[in-house]
Amino acid sequence: MNAPDIPAHPSSACAARPVPEALLQALAQRFGAQCSTAMAVREQHGQVEGSIQAPPPSAVVFAESTRDVADAVRLAGDHGVPVIPYAAGSSLEGHLLAVQGGISIDVNRMNRVLAIHADDLTITVQPGITRKAVNDAVKDTGLFFPIDPGADASIGGMAATRASGTNAVRYGTMRDNVLALEVVTAGGEVIRTGTHARKSSAGYDLTRLMVGSEGTLGIFTEVTLRLYPLPEAVSAAICSFPSIEAAVRTVIQTIQLGVPIARVELIDANTVRGVNAYSKLGLREEPMLLMEFHGSPASVKEQAEMVQELASGHGGTDFEWASTPEERTRLWTARHNAYFAAINTRPGCTPIATDACVPISRLADALLDCVAEADASGIPYFLVGHVGDGNFHFGYLIHPDHPEERARAEQLNRQLVERALRLGGTCTGEHGIGVHKMDFLLQEAGLGGVAMMRSIKQALDPGNILNPGKIFTL
């Protein structure tokens, strides 16, 4: 009830635990060529990132089956050595760093589709498959999988970080779209969570507990996802606004009216400039909304008219339509490349990405204050947002050799997160906690909430071998 004092957490990069030679020998014996201790392979699986220093993992196991994962976990567990699941490597919060040493379990070879149940709108896959590959696999069924983080991330990683993306405003996040899991536990056992039914009241919701647990409670070896019928009609449009506030007020009203918009993305003028240069688009260099409407032809038309009317009331331009699939793909590819496009505006820079999410009514306030602070800092930045969810990302483009720029960017991020928390929001909408946001989690969930998470972790992984030093320290 009372705001607790937040203690400084000890560095998660505490002592790297020793990886005994006996474990490396046992792995070599069990896995042969599926196990590598080559430095190049190890470094690829545990890049030093940002301000956190960590050694690479001592070995990488290329798992090809659930059995492989279970055996690797069991062998590591026998020696008290951490295991870190790895797939696309696109996580942003240091989830893959071997901050306490250990071995990496690479599941990229576990990338098969195990079953498509088109009649039930579900697909069961191995964790190493990427989101684009899932959509390729179902493209003849009339169904699609909507969750689209910027990168072509793996489904296992997306489940582990509770990822979302541009479609979440209509289709939800990984929380809503993972129906069932197969999980290797800390003891190397294999359990199943959830069923193929759409809903259930059968005991604790282990699926939802696992989704977002960042590899700290189990390693996913199968994931059953919800699919959706491809909408009969799809229209995408862009609309420019005189200010970020005008764009955001349009979004807020859209959500409050219950318009079932499928995507509504904000990009600021800085980002538009980057996108124009990178993707060769001639967009008006003003704050802009990218929108997509799904439904029947009549419903799409109706939704678009409603949002156009709201936009006009805030000084938005007429919609420019991307009606053909090719134009739409071009537009959304540009949006997904916005991150790289923006980075290109400051050659050689390092981006520091933020990821707060606030209640929709507070979005304009949150954004405007963050923009003012970013402008005042003098650090180049860009702003994009899944604004229908209240989720936004500033990217601060710092010079890697200027530590004071990093310090200023981290200060901006701190102010941004603390503002989001004051407004009833969260420190991370979709990237996760990893090693970078442990202090923020304490502020958000409180000592009691984090203590509960720790208790669960200790109960399910008493040896603390599953991706230790992430989310919280023990």
Next chain:
Amino acid sequence: MNAPDIPAHPSSACAARPVPEALLQALAQRFGAQCSTAMAVREQHGQVEGSIQAPPPSAVVFAESTRDVADAVRLAGDHGVPVIPYAAGSSLEGHLLAVQGGISIDVNRMNRVLAIHADDLTITVQPGITRKAVNDAVKDTGLFFPIDPGADASIGGMAATRASGTNAVRYGTMRDNVLALEVVTAGGEVIRTGTHARKSSAGYDLTRLMVGSEGTLGIFTEVTLRLYPLPEAVSAAICSFPSIEAAVRTVIQTIQLGVPIARVELIDANTVRGVNAYSKLGLREEPMLLMEFHGSPASVKEQAEMVQELASGHGGTDFEWASTPEERTRLWTARHNAYFAAINTRPGCTPIATDACVPISRLADALLDCVAEADASGIPYFLVGHVGDGNFHFGYLIHPDHPEERARAEQLNRQLVERALRLGGTCTGEHGIGVHKMDFLLQEAGLGGVAMMRSIKQALDPGNILNPGKIFTL
């Protein structure tokens, strides 16, 4: 990976733990008139139900605040005595039985609305408020709360059992609609889970872990719910079919086509007969779908036309429309009263309710086999279903003085659940496990899954005082 042998679970009604006089005195001192040990009050809070015998709780605390709940939990915990949260008392699986003795914490007086954030489409309430009272509270905001189990259940109880109802096919269940909680832990501490943001990747999803935990991990003292804009247009229709199969095939196609139908309820001919007698409706006594469409006027028309076409293809009659709010209310009241109506068809009977849920593609097979078995049993029964979710309820109407009828009904339920599990479904779509489905949960989640649930329980409630003997035994 391998199907485990399922051991018989020990009766949850094992030893009732002693409730020391010192605890009763401490409660009397702390709570005065808010604490009762009168037998009538105790019996009302722990009715003997079905085949499970349990004593009433030794005392009932009428909590009026979070502080009251925390203090009651702490006092009980000091003596190792169980606490059982109580509100509307409408649960169906014996959740409220004091199978190991203990005290009841009645939260009916905690029934206030704490905040309505209409702009964010959320409401924060105390746990004792009922779903109808929530809708009364927001009726001037243009918003509504869609989750509607049959009873006018409390929000706390609905969250604790992960309840749903007729609108879940479009609006989800309590899993999807609880955004944040305030929870009193086993230690009597108060924590908050979740935020007011629509999505988050901040650590373990404690909100989803708590939702559906049936009072075994914490007692809810505040619940923040999602609200939805009242649809611009609403139309309800009924359609009769020559067979259950024809009705169900219509529903399956509707879902597979992605029609955003808001409600689609099956009632069988037995139920129609009961409803006609009870609610004075002149419905055709054939299997029937009750449907509701939400959206803009054009979208509602479009959805209805699409489903009418599917229904016609399966021999459905023309839709009969309930277009005015009064007609709609009459229809849905009849649906919500179907349970009582059906019971009335066998005066003096006791209903045994089932609650399985299967993947939608298997719904017809599941229902037809269950109908055949029920018909062969000779026991009067009725069938209703939230069939858009694959969730259905048989009610077997047994004579309370004929134990062999109970045995036959329980055998039917067992066959029904095991069939649902074989088809990839769940033993409970919305009622929970309670004391009645512990064996089924073992079959569904496996020994490993239930072991994980037990570990979590032991970590968060080491004294096993929070509603013990529910979901699983320790």
